[in-house]
Structure formats: C-alpha cells, structure tokens
Amino acid sequence: MLDKLEALKVFCITAETLQFKQTANILSVSPPVITRVIAELEEYLGEPLFRRNTRQIHLTEFGADFLPHAKQLLAQSDELFSQAKHYREEDIKGTVRIAFPDVPFNEAVLQELLERLSAYPELVLDWRVSAQRLNVVHAQIDLGLRVGFAVDSRLIMRRIGYMRERIVAAPELIAKLGMPKDLQDLQKRYPLAGLIDRNTGRAWVWNISEQQQFVPHEYAFVSDDQHLNLGAALAGKAVAQAGDWLCADYLARGELVELFADMPKLPWPACLYRNQTLVTSPRVRLVFDLLADILPKYFSQ
Numbered sequence: 001m002l003d004k005l006e007a008l009k010v011f012c013i014t015a016e017t018l019q020f021k022q023t024a025n026i027l028s029v030s031p032p033v034i035t036r037v038i039a040e041l042e043e044y045l046g047e048p049l050f051r052r053n054t055r056q057i058h059l060t061e062f063g064a065d066f067l068p069h070a071k072q073l074l075a076q077s078d079e080l081f082s083q084a085k086h087y088r089e090e091d092i093k094g095t096v097r098i099a100f101p102d103v104p105f106n107e108a109v110l111q112e113l114l115e116r117l118s119a120y121p122e123l124v125l126d127w128r129v130s131a132q133r134l135n136v137v138h139a140q141i142d143l144g145l146r147v148g149f150a151v152d153s154r155l156i157m158r159r160i161g162y163m164r165e166r167i168v169a170a171p172e173l174i175a176k177l178g179m180p181k182d183l184q185d186l187q188k189r190y191p192l193a194g195l196i197d198r199n200t201g202r203a204w205v206w207n208i209s210e211q212q213q214f215v216p217h218e219y220a221f222v223s224d225d226q227h228l229n230l231g232a233a234l235a236g237k238a239v240a241q242a243g244d245w246l247c248a249d250y251l252a253r254g255e256l257v258e259l260f261a262d263m264p265k266l267p268w269p270a271c272l273y274r275n276q277t278l279v280t281s282p283r284v285r286l287v288f289d290l291l292a293d294i295l296p297k298y299f300s301q
Helices: 004-017 020-027 031-045 061-083 106-116 169-176 183-189 225-233 243-253 283-296
Strands: 050-052 057-059 095-098 124-130 143-147 155-163 167-168 194-197 221-223 238-242 257-259 268-275
Touching: 004 020, 004 031, 004 061, 020 031, 057 061, 061 155, 095 283, 106 124, 106 283, 124 283, 143 169, 143 283, 155 283, 167 169, 167 225, 167 243, 169 257, 183 283, 194 238, 225 238, 225 243, 238 243, 268 283
Parallel strands: 095 124, 095 143, 194 221
Antiparallel strands: 050 057, 143 268, 155 268, 167 238, 167 257
C-alpha cells in the first residue's frame, strides 16, 4: 500500500538529486526502494514524474508542475504533526548537529536553547558556525539557519522572519562629505567597504531592493568578515552595507548613520531548516521546534 506522504518526500528529494542512488543514500535505503516508490506514485497519479535514460533522470512537465504542490503539502503536514508532538526524556539522547551563519545573536540563542534542554542531559549539541554554505548531507547536518532565497527540496524549511540590509556610515564621515544625493553620488565621492563571499571569493553585490543593485567600482576596505566590515564603517574608513541584526544597536546609539533610510529594502527570508528524511528522530524534532520558537524575536516579521 502506498504511503502518500512518504512517497511525496521521496519524490521531492529525487527531484533535487535527479539520481535514485543519491536519494537512496540520503534516506538510508536501497536504490530499488526509491525506484519502487516512484513507480507506485506515478501509477497512482496516472502520469510519469521523471524521464529516464541509462545515465540520468529529468522531471517531466507534469513532475515539474506537481513539485511545488508536493513541497507545500509536506510543509503543512510537518507543521501539523510537530504541534501535536510530545517528547519523552528517554527518547531525547544522542547528538544533534546544527549549522548557523555567523550572526551576533548566536550566543544568546544557544544559552536560551540550553536552558530549555536542561531536562535532557543525554542530548549533545554539535554547533557549527560558518559564513560558507555547508552541504548538509555530506556534513551530516541535522538542522540549521539560512538567510536568502535559495531553495533546496532536500530540506524542510520554516520561515522565521526577515533580514534587511542597511547602508551605514560613521557620523564623522558624513560630517566631512555630507549625505549622498543618490547611489551615483555614493559611487563617485565616498569610500566603500566590500564584503567577500567566502563561497565565491568575490565581493557581494549590494542588493538595494528587488529591482535595484549597487556594484561598487572601487573599495577603500575589503574583508570576508562582516564584523570587520562594519568596524571599518564605525572607524569612518568607509561606507558599508550591513544586516540590520548587526548594525541596529549602533544606529540606535548614534554611532552609525543610515544612508537612504527611506529607500525600500530587500527582505531576505530567514529560514530554519532540517533534513527531509523518512524518519526524523525525536531529538532533532525537539531542537528544531525549540529554535523555531526562540529565533523569531531576532528578525523582523
């Protein structure tokens, strides 16, 4: 008998990997199991989901149309069951591997999480912090936080808020140069700080809004660390773009000035994710649910 929810999970992961063998590795089952589940799902739907040849598979037009509906249903079912889940102490033991970006509130989040987990002494957290996006399968990551628009059908993702980036400078620099009239004026007359993307080795483009980007032609300061980048702005060395989670306190204290404050800003979605597996361990689900409750206060909604 076909388990429809489990079949949808297999389909969504296979749509990402486009390899039955890799899907089998992710789900810790044999490739014939994946082949059988996909075949049964196709028979149930009355339409092929994949085109197959000897080397690879591709989504059919029907499969591509069906995929977003499958993802939505899985997300809804996961949220429904997580609300009704109760945890027993004897079930919560072992290691949970967590991946977070380098955000200023990591320590505060960890402290609150550990307090809430005090009833589970046999639970071990393996907490990784990196500016690089990890391969969650190869790194054996159970759950984590991502900020951005990238979609990965191997993951169950829950949006917890948004992050917006602001263009900031020290008051001393603005007193010297005045406020820029527009982005063209900013490009011509102001020293600029560049933040290096550690995944590509190139400086990030400044995403101003959904319709507008700003690409500095020259830099007065460059770093692959967002804290040092902001430090250059605080020192009056350069104008920088920084996430509101990093610069909000400095703006509130008057140590930084926001440029183009009235300009619409691109809302970057912040999502908590976990691996989409056929069976999620109670320890992973517990930590996921606790972080989903802790994190929203650190983001705009």
